[in-house]
Amino acid sequence: MRFHFKTDYDQDIRLFEDGWTFSLYAALLVLALALPLMIDPFFLGEATNVLIWAIAGLGLMLLTGQTGQVSLGHSAFMALGCYSCVLMMEANVPFVVAFLLAGVITGVVGALIAIPALKLHGVYLAIATLALAILADDIIVLLKEWTDGVNGKMSPPIDLFGYEISRWNNPIEWYYLTLAVVLMVTLFYRNLLRAPLGRAFAAVRDSEISAQAMGVNVAQTKTIAFGISCAITGLGGALMGLFAGAFNNETFNFLLSIQLLMMIVVGGLGFIHGAFLGAVVIAFLPQVLSMTTDLFGRGVAIPGLESGVFGVILILFILFEPMGLYGRWLKIRTFLELFPFARKDMFKRQKSYLKTERLR
Amino acid sequence: MSLLELDSVTLKFGGLTAVNNLSMSVEEGQVFALVGPNGAGKSTVFNLISRFYTPVTGSITFDGKDVLKMAPHEVPNLGIARTFQNIELFHQATVLQNLLVGRHRHRKTNMIAQMLHLPSVRAEEREHRHAVEEVIDLLDLQPYRNSRIAGLPYGVRKVVELGRALASKPRLLLLDEPASGLSVEETQNMRWWIDDIRRHMGITVLMVEHDMGLVGKVCDRVLALADGAKLAEGTPAEVQSHPKVIEAYLGTNAVSKGGKVA
Ligand SMILES: Nc1ncnc2c1ncn2[C@@H]1O[C@H](COP(=O)(O)OP(=O)(O)OP(=O)(O)O)[C@@H](O)[C@H]1O
Ligand SMILES: [Mg+2]
Numbered sequence: 036m037r038f039h040f041k042t043d044y045d046q047d048i049r050l051f052e053d054g055w056t057f058s059l060y061a062a063l064l065v066l067a068l069a070l071p072l073m074i075d076p077f078f079l080g081e082a083t084n085v086l087i088w089a090i091a092g093l094g095l096m097l098l099t100g101q102t103g104q105v106s107l108g109h110s111a112f113m114a115l116g117c118y119s120c121v122l123m124m125e126a127n128v129p130f131v132v133a134f135l136l137a138g139v140i141t142g143v144v145g146a147l148i149a150i151p152a153l154k155l156h157g158v159y160l161a162i163a164t165l166a167l168a169i170l171a172d173d174i175i176v177l178l179k180e181w182t183d184g185v186n187g188k189m190s191p192p193i194d195l196f197g198y199e200i201s202r203w204n205n206p207i208e209w210y211y212l213t214l215a216v217v218l219m220v221t222l223f224y225r226n227l228l229r230a231p232l233g234r235a236f237a238a239v240r241d242s243e244i245s246a247q248a249m250g251v252n253v254a255q256t257k258t259i260a261f262g263i264s265c266a267i268t269g270l271g272g273a274l275m276g277l278f279a280g281a282f283n284n285e286t287f288n289f290l291l292s293i294q295l296l297m298m299i300v301v302g303g304l305g306f307i308h309g310a311f312l313g314a315v316v317i318a319f320l321p322q323v324l325s326m327t328t329d330l331f332g333r334g335v336a337i338p339g340l341e342s343g344v345f346g347v348i349l350i351l352f353i354l355f356e357p358m359g360l361y362g363r364w365l366k367i368r369t370f371l372e373l374f375p376f377a378r379k380d381m382f383k384r385q386k387s388y389l390k391t392e393r394l395r
Numbered sequence: 396m397s398l399l400e401l402d403s404v405t406l407k408f409g410g411l412t413a414v415n416n417l418s419m420s421v422e423e424g425q426v427f428a429l430v431g432p433n434g435a436g437k438s439t440v441f442n443l444i445s446r447f448y449t450p451v452t453g454s455i456t457f458d459g460k461d462v463l464k465m466a467p468h469e470v471p472n473l474g475i476a477r478t479f480q481n482i483e484l485f486h487q488a489t490v491l492q493n494l495l496v497g498r499h500r501h502r503k504t505n506m507i508a509q510m511l512h513l514p515s516v517r518a519e520e521r522e523h524r525h526a527v528e529e530v531i532d533l534l535d536l537q538p539y540r541n542s543r544i545a546g547l548p549y550g551v552r553k554v555v556e557l558g559r560a561l562a563s564k565p566r567l568l569l570l571d572e573p574a575s576g577l578s579v580e581e582t583q584n585m586r587w588w589i590d591d592i593r594r595h596m597g598i599t600v601l602m603v604e605h606d607m608g609l610v611g612k613v614c615d616r617v618l619a620l621a622d623g624a625k626l627a628e629g630t631p632a633e634v635q636s637h638p639k640v641i642e643a644y645l646g647t648n649a650v651s652k653g654g655k656v657a
Contacts, residue, residue, distance in 0.1 A: 044524040047491065048517060223510045230509035230516055231495075231502040231523075234488070238496045241485035248445055248483075249563065250471035250500040259506065305487065 050225060067214055076206040081318060083206070086213045087278060088314035091271025092298050093220055093307065098264035099296070100305035101233065103240030104153065104257060107292045108164030109268045111171030114287035116141045116269025117276030118175070118182055121191065130193050137273050138266045145265025146258050153257045168289035175284040187283025190276055202278055213274060220267055224307060227263070236260055268295075290342070297349045303359025312360040320344065396459060398423040398599050399444070399567055404453030406436075406443060406623075413439045414450070415623035421567070421616075426593050426600040428610045430634070431620035432644060437603040438480050439623075441569050445477060446470050457567070471500045474566035478556045478573065480603070486544040490555050493544060494530060497562030498523040530558045534588065550581045557588065561596075568592065570602040574609050582609060589613045607635060619643070 051057035071079055095109050120137035124130060152163050176184045193200040193212070200208045227233040235256045238246035243253050276282040294317055302313025321341055328337060356363055397420035406414040413436045421427045429437045442448050444455060446467040455462040457473050465473070476497070485493050501523070504516045531537055534554050544552060553573070560568055573589070574582045586609055592598050593613075604610050610617060610631055617634040619626040627637040634640055 044521045044528075045517075047524060048520045226510050226512040226516075229520070230504070230512070231499060231519075232506055232509050234492055234496050235499060237488045237492065238485050238499075241487050242483045244447070245479060245483035245485070246496070247447075247467040248471065248477050248479075249496050249559065250468050251496070252466075252468045263506075 048229060050229075071207040071210060079206050079210050080202075081322075083210045083213050083278065085311075085314045085318040086210075086217050087271055087274045088298065088317050089311045090213075090217055090220055090274065091268050091295055092302070092310035092314055092317075093224055094264045094266070094268030094271060095295050096299045096304070096307070096310045097224060097227075097236070097267065098260050100299060100303075100309065101228070101240065102236040102257060102260040102264075104260065105157070105161045105296070106164040106261075106264070107161050107289070107296060108148075108167035108171075109265070109295050110168045110287045110289050110291035112141050112145055112265040112268045113272025113275060113291065114171050114175060114284075115144060115265075116272035117282060117287065118188075119269075120273035121188055121276060122181060124191050124193075130195055134270065134273055138270045141269025141272075142262045142266030145269075146262030149258045149261030150254075153254065153261060165289060165292070168292045172284050172288065175287070183283070185283055185285075187281055187286070188276075189281050190279065193277060202280060209278065213278075216270060216274065220270065221307060224267075232256075232259065294345065297345055299359075300349060301352050301359055303361030303363075304357075306359070306361040308361040308364075309359050316348075316360075320348075397421060398458055399601065400454075400456045401440070401443075402454045402456075404440075404443060404450045404455060406439060406448055406450045413623050414443065416453075417620070417623065417625055418453075419618055419625070419628070421599060421601050423566075423599055424593070424597070425616055426589060426602070426614045428614040428617045428631070429601070429603045429620060430605070430607070430610060430617055431626070435620040436623040437620055438571055440620075441477060441571055441601075441603065444470070444475065444569060471563060471565070474564075475569065476560035476563045476565035476567075477569035478553075478560055478571055480571040480575070482549075482552050482556055484544045484552055484556055484559070489541050489543055490536060490539045490547075490558075491527065491531075491541060493555055493559050494527040494536075494562045495523055497530075497559040498526060500563055501526075526564065527562050530561045533561070533591065534558050550577055553577060553581075554584075557585075561592070561598075565598060567599045567601060570600060570604075572603050572605065574604060574606050582606065585609070586613055607631070611635070 046052065051060060070082060074082070091109070091113055094112075095106060098104050098106055116137045119140050120133050123133035123136060128136070148167065152160065152167075155163050175182045178184075179186075182188070190202075193209075195208075195212070198208075199205075200212060202209055227236075235246065235251045238249065238251050239253055239256050239260075246253055246256075272287065276286065279286060298313035298317045299309055300313075301316050302311065303309030324341060324344060328340070352359060358365070399421040401417055401419050404414055404417045405412065415436075417436075417440065429440060431437055439448065443450055444462065446462065446465055446469075449463065457475060460473060462470065462473070485496060488496075503519050504513070509516050531540060534557065536551075536554065536558060539547060539551055539555070544555065547555070553576070557570070557573065560570075570589075574585050577585060589600060589602075590613060593600055602614070614631055616629070617631050618628045619634050619637065619640045621643040626639045626643055627634050629637070
């Protein structure tokens with residue numbers, strides 16, 4: 036068990052609470068940087084895929100895990116990020132500019148859509164955003180002049196400061212590019228969490244009434260959260276489309292939104308780690324499933340198996356582990372740290388007061 | 396001029412008149428109590444001041460400014476902070492984070508600066524911690540700094556909510572039943588804190604409280620409310636012995652211990 040003696044304010048503000056935590060994450064970073072030396076290009080591609088999912092997931096996590104607003108429309112914003120990035124690249128905008136601008140565009144559009152949408156709460160918000168995701172599919176087909184509709188687009192190679200990165204020839208560079216985006220997004224995310232805006236997100240999530248009473252503009256805070264969330268998810272969408280080699284309206288099907296939501300619930304709502312753990316599950320589950328069906332079904336394809344298993348996992352987590360994989364890990368860690376003093380009811384939710392004073 | 400003034404304020408919920416032509420004024424430096432039987436409209440008065448409800452008629456001014464022109468999230472900027480009868484904390488966040496939300500109205504940096512954690516953001520964060528740390532010291536919250544609200548006992552939550560309001564450095568503090576559900580010792584602490592808040596921090600306090608013992612000890616002025624209308628106003632002793640007040644209490648529910656209303 037580690038004890039924390041705090042002697043100055045910066046210890047609370049710093050990214051890592053102590054030297055031990057810092058070394059842990061430093062080791063993780065070294066591992067991530069050295070990964071291309073350790074695994075072959077195929078698995079490196081899988082790792083890149085995991086990181087791309089994690090970026091998109093971090094976007095939704097900011098909205099759902101941090102601010103408490105559900106969205107089933109994030110596949111639409113992945114599409115927007117992807118198409119706007121690729122269209123700009125085709126217009127010879129340098130990749131870095133096109134990529135970052137795609138994030139900004141997606142964020143602004145997301146914030147504009149949020150203004151009316153966020154008047155809705157809970158399941159109504161989920162339905163409205165789902166409608167948006169389904170609509171996005173049609174819009175992509177309708178705008179075929181730019182999007183090439185159902186035929187889709189080929190992803191152009193990435194030209195990074197005159198250095199060409201293609202998925203097949205430069206898997207290592209692709210991986211590093213994605214890792215760089217992951218680090219940037221994670222750092223921004225963490226910075227927000229330790230600043231007034233991140234605390235306003237949590238305030239809105241936990242009690243809109245008292246958020247207001249503390250001076251938080253609830254509507255504005257939700258809109259900003261939606262905007263930032265869409266921007267991050269848009270970056271994830273851009274990488275996903277570029278990494279796929281080709282994409283069309285089907286690539287950003289509304290099912291992607293549902294996978295994204297499942298990912299953050301399974302990983303652990305409200306934790307950055309949750310987005311990464313969820314990404315691992317999402318990226319590897321299809322492989323695991325096809326391996327098991329190969330083993331037992333001798334290659335017979337079962338239609339809908341993947342969505343079915345995703346659904347069952349989601350329900351099981353909501354019922355039995357609402358804190359997700361990361362929540363489970365936290366419990367195990369606390370148990371080990373306190374051993375043998377851990378109490379069984381330590382994580383039970385306390386219901387110690389009644390909410391009778393309803394204001395809405 | 397009084398710090399807070401309500402002038403002929405009326406609020407209706409459908410057919411029910413929750414606040415009926417109420418006028419009251421709270422002077423700077425006072426500890427002012429609103430008392431009255433259940434359903435008298437005390438919390439509704441707080442919610443009117445917080446701008447959660449808009450009165451049908453009447454005006455509310457704070458330090459000469461028209462409160463009714465403001466949106467709910469702008470009220471704290473005037474220097475008004477509050478607690479809730481049923482505790483409305485950010486239950487997934489830690490005590491420290493809850494108190495830091497209290498600092499929201501003092502934030503200075505914008506979103507981009509915060510995302511990049513520029514030096515200005517760090518300087519601002521240090522200031523916020525400094526202010527919050529004072530509150531933690533005052534209220535003896537050190538053992539709970541990094542605990543999530545969700546796991547804390549009721550009494551501690553009540554103190555955290557007081558702390559969150561104090562962290563915003565208000566001029567007027569609205570406390571909705573600060574001692575309800577507290578043990579004898581906790582109520583005793585609450586009494587000292589309210590004294591400290593007024594005396595050393597110079598904050599005006601408007602509170603709703605059923606515990607007349609506490610009201611008698613800390614309040615300068617008491618207003619008794621029944622069915623949304625003013626029954627009596629004066630010092631705690633005057634109000635407690637006022638015939639209409641005794642009748643209102645006997646007529647509805649609680650009978651007192653030793654001749655005083657509880
Ligand atoms: N949002 C609302 N909608 C409808 N009626 C309400 C609402 N809020 C309060 N009321 C009613 O207004 C009256 C005054 O309520 P209020 O909560 O202000 O009472 P109170 O004096 O705080 O009582 P208590 O001591 O029980 O807290 C009650 O009859 C209550 O039922
Ligand atoms: Mg009340």
